Amino acid sequence: MTLTDYPTFSESPFFFDRRAAxxxxxxxxxxxxxxNPRVAYYHPKEVGNYHYGERHPMRPHxxxxxxxxxxxxxxxxxxxxxxxxxxTEQELLEFHDNDYVDFLKRVTPKNAQNLTRDWTxxxxxxxxxxxxxxxxxxxxxxxxxxxxxxKLSSGNADIAINWSGGLHHAKKGxxxxxxxxxxxxxxxxxxxxxxxxxLYIDIDIHHGDGVQxxxxxxxxxxxxxxHKYSADFFPGTGNLSEIGSDLGxxxxxNVPLQDGIDDESYISLFKAVMEPTITxxxxxxxxxxxxxxxxGCDRLGTFNLSIAAHGECVRFIKSFDLPLLVLGxxxxxxxxxxxxxxYETGVLAGMNLSxxxxxxNYYEFFAPDYQLHPPLTGKIQxxxxxxxxxxxxxxxxxxxxxxxxxxSVQMQEIPPDLMGFLNNEEQNQDEKLDDDSxxxxxxxxxxxxxxxxxxxxxxxxxxxxxxxxxxxARRRTIRV
Numbered sequence: 390m391t392l393t394d395y396p397t398f399s400e401s402p403f404f405f406d407r408r409a410a411x412x413x414x415x416x417x418x419x420x421x422x423x424x425n426p427r428v429a430y431y432h433p434k435e436v437g438n439y440h441y442g443e444r445h446p447m448r449p450h451x452x453x454x455x456x457x458x459x460x461x462x463x464x465x466x467x468x469x470x471x472x473x474x475x476x477t478e479q480e481l482l483e484f485h486d487n488d489y490v491d492f493l494k495r496v497t498p499k500n501a502q503n504l505t506r507d508w509t510x511x512x513x514x515x516x517x518x519x520x521x522x523x524x525x526x527x528x529x530x531x532x533x534x535x536x537x538x539x540k541l542s543s544g545n546a547d548i549a550i551n552w553s554g555g556l557h558h559a560k561k562g563x564x565x566x567x568x569x570x571x572x573x574x575x576x577x578x579x580x581x582x583x584x585x586x587x588l589y590i591d592i593d594i595h596h597g598d599g600v601q602x603x604x605x606x607x608x609x610x611x612x613x614x615x616h617k618y619s620a621d622f623f624p625g626t627g628n629l630s631e632i633g634s635d636l637g638x639x640x641x642x643n644v645p646l647q648d649g650i651d652d653e654s655y656i657s658l659f660k661a662v663m664e665p666t667i668t669x670x671x672x673x674x675x676x677x678x679x680x681x682x683x684x685g686c687d688r689l690g691t692f693n694l695s696i697a698a699h700g701e702c703v704r705f706i707k708s709f710d711l712p713l714l715v716l717g718x719x720x721x722x723x724x725x726x727x728x729x730x731x732y733e734t735g736v737l738a739g740m741n742l743s744x745x746x747x748x749x750n751y752y753e754f755f756a757p758d759y760q761l762h763p764p765l766t767g768k769i770q771x772x773x774x775x776x777x778x779x780x781x782x783x784x785x786x787x788x789x790x791x792x793x794x795x796x797s798v799q800m801q802e803i804p805p806d807l808m809g810f811l812n813n814e815e816q817n818q819d820e821k822l823d824d825d826s827x828x829x830x831x832x833x834x835x836x837x838x839x840x841x842x843x844x845x846x847x848x849x850x851x852x853x854x855x856x857x858x859x860x861x862a863r864r865r866t867i868r869v
Contacts, residue, residue, distance in 0.1 A: 461747030555716030593680025596627030618645030680718030
């Protein structure tokens with residue numbers, strides 16, 4: 390008779406078993422949910438067919454690998470599957486500048502060289518290249534995020550997933566960090582039409598600067614970003630002193646980390662930060678960006694996280710039973726990204742997935758182990774000390790004290806929203822099929838120096854008025 394040593398979780402904080410950090414925790418327990426959440430999964434049919442360029446680290450094809458694993462594990466039987474329509478130009482203008490959207494609409498690889506002035510103005514180039522059907526690509530992943538947000542707001546789903554979204558660097562009037570249209574901001578704006586407060590959480594290894602900047606003056610959106618922070622790592626923002634401004638003061642929280650953080654340290658800090666944040670802010674909806682470049686062995690990332698640890702963050706946020714919009718983001722080792730997001734889809738759908746990958750059209754991409762949880766940890770030295778992580782935790786807790794509970798929101802008649810545009814598209818067959826469809830770094834280095842960042846960090850009083858990269862009033866910022 391074989392005896393199994395089941396973990397009791399009594400030896401470690403936050404119910405995380407450090408003895409089996411690379412093994413996913415089981416859903417079974419003494420108390421289980423009385424009903425499974427309703428999960429809606431959005432996958433634009435052609436989003437994986439685009440190509441940034443031969444040597445570019447961003448590969449939209451990772452979406453096809455992810456979808457193949459989702460289907461192979463039969464997760465589609467536990468979710469409603471949707472192939473959403475593209476976002477309209479007017480929908481993109483809810484956040485982005487008109488001239489920028491017009492540029493994306495008309496630029497092509499053939500005429501890009503003739504648009505020298507716009508080329509510089511809109512920050513396209515090596516990081517954000519012009520490729521075939523760029524505007525259609527932006528419309529597809531943005532349309533999926535908007536459709537997912539509407540699904541949550543209508544009450545027809547508890548969790549909505551769009552792994553093709555999560556492009557968090559794009560600014561109001563320019564591209565940045567492989568991102569052209571900020572679908573996250575568009576999704577949050579849609580949620581704000583029905584929800585008084587929205588919490589944004591970012592576990593990509595890069596700082597979620599585009600989303601933070603968009604809502605830097607708002608107290609209806611609290612942004613929390615866990616990321617690597619150093620002068621030579623894109624985008625060079627996200628220190629502890631960036632806390633928001635004006636009405637949004639103390640509504641931006643940043644967790645700057647160093648190379649090599651491991652599973653135990655990351656999960657303990659994540660839960661120690663997010664539990665009081667959610668309790669204090671009391672959001673009515675959550676947006677979770679799950680960039681997979683924070684995994685170990687990523688081409689651009691420098692963390693030591695396993696897929697199980699990354700998924701544990703998703704599981705923890707799911708446990709609060711709030712409307713949850715889950716998006717993708719970074720991730721530059723395609724096989725790891727697909728494994729991670731397929732596993733997290735299982736977490737959200739309440740299914741335990743076998744470690745043996747199912748047969749699929751891209752099975753050879755997952756050689757040589759063909760497992761859901763390959764070893765990814767311990768490759769880089771952990772530069773995060775216990776003292777530095779504790780200092781971050783204490784600093785975040787102190788900042789939460791200034792929120793004084795959730796901000797009051799005066800409710801009023803819902804303004805005309807993006808759904809209004811659908812009234813003019815009743816003849817659009819793609820839209821009619823939306824709810825019926827089923828589906829068979831070279832990044833720019835920051836120009837800041839380490840000394841500059843250190844001086845700003847040390848000289849900051851933590852009141853949001855520092856001269857840091859995002860200190861003070863922000864340009865191109867939404868007031869909500």
